[in-house]
Amino acid sequence: MKNIEELIKTGKATIVDVRTPAEFMGGHVAGSLNIPLQEIPDRLDELKKMENIVLCCASGNRSSQATIYLKRNGIECENGGSWMEVNCYC
Numbered sequence: 001m002k003n004i005e006e007l008i009k010t011g012k013a014t015i016v017d018v019r020t021p022a023e024f025m026g027g028h029v030a031g032s033l034n035i036p037l038q039e040i041p042d043r044l045d046e047l048k049k050m051e052n053i054v055l056c057c058a059s060g061n062r063s064s065q066a067t068i069y070l071k072r073n074g075i076e077c078e079n080g081g082s083w084m085e086v087n088c089y090c
Helices: 004-009 021-025 037-048 061-072 083-089
Strands: 014-017 053-057 077-082
Touching: 004 053, 004 077, 004 083, 037 061, 053 061, 053 083, 061 077, 077 083
Parallel strands: 014 053, 053 077
Antiparallel strands: none
16 A cells, blocks of 8 residues: 555545544544444445555554454555544645
């Protein structure tokens, strides 16, 4: 996968926020999708159709867990860390 910052700046990244819906409603990256961490296993088919996935959360911990899980299931993705960090690239 290309550089995360470049993908986000060019609008080519699919940003997936793995925080809870309540956290997501409190602020998120414009255009990002909210798929809470606990829903990731049930939504693998949906995620397999996405390209240039960049995962984010509050601190980078949950998005790291999601990244490891998705990569183990053959889905190319990167951990963007905190949604606020990812938002800086927009």
